[in-house]
Amino acid sequence: MKKKTVLALMLVGALGFVFAADGEALYTQYCQACHQAGGEGIPGTYPFINGPIKNLSSFDVGREFVIAATLFGLKGEMMQRGYAYDGFMPGYGPAMNDEEVATLLNWIVEQTSWRRRNAATQTVRPYTAEEVARVRALALTPDQVHELLMKVEAQMHGANPVPGRNQNP
Numbered sequence: 001m002k003k004k005t006v007l008a009l010m011l012v013g014a015l016g017f018v019f020a021a022d023g024e025a026l027y028t029q030y031c032q033a034c035h036q037a038g039g040e041g042i043p044g045t046y047p048f049i050n051g052p053i054k055n056l057s058s059f060d061v062g063r064e065f066v067i068a069a070t071l072f073g074l075k076g077e078m079m080q081r082g083y084a085y086d087g088f089m090p091g092y093g094p095a096m097n098d099e100e101v102a103t104l105l106n107w108i109v110e111q112t113s114w115r116r117r118n119a120a121t122q123t124v125r126p127y128t129a130e131e132v133a134r135v136r137a138l139a140l141t142p143d144q145v146h147e148l149l150m151k152v153e154a155q156m157h158g159a160n161p162v163p164g165r166n167q168n169p
């Protein structure tokens with residue numbers, strides 16, 4: 001390898017280290033095209049994620065689902081506010097490392113302008129690279145992520161548990 005190339009590579013490495021993952025930039029690059037700038041989605045085509053991600057992030061299986069959908073994608077029928085979705089979301093696991101996924105999800109959760117009424121009062125513990133790594137190790141398919149969503153919904157609409165209220169103080 002030429003000396004200049006080696007130097008350039010070292011420089012790129014050093015810059016990457018200096019500029020830690022930027023949640024907003026990651027959102028713009030990987031999520032915004034479908035879920036839109038404010039996470040509002042396109043009803044009937046791309047579900048909104050502005051409220052849901054914060055809600056889901058407040059209890060364990062919900063967090064697992066949010067990470068899994070981001071890493072592995074999602075395929076199957078779902079309902080949101082009376083709109084039916086039967087779409088496909090590709091996974092972004094290959095595009096981002098664990099740290100970047102955690103930074104992206106924390107950025108989404110922190111968007112106060114995105115918070116919906118009942119999401120606003122929920123405490124959400126930050127995502128960590130370790131938590132993302134644990135889910136990545138599950139190596140799910142988009143269909144399996146959908147099964148996870150069914151589990152999440154059963155818990156959300158079940159007799160007792162209400163998202164964000166009973167779990168994760």
Ligand code: HEC
Pocket residue numbers: 027030031032033034035045046047048049052053066069070074075076077078080085086087088089090092146149
């Ligand atoms: C190419 C379009 C597209 C992109 C880009 C995309 N999504 Fe999705 N997303 C979808 C579709 C379509 C669904 C619904 C899938 C279905 O119907 O099963 C979805 C569903 C979701 C859900 C589930 C919402 C719920 O309420 O259950 C989450 C969470 C989510 N996306 C997060 C993300 C994140 C985070 C990113 C960026 C890393 C992202 N999406 C990028 C199309 C996309």
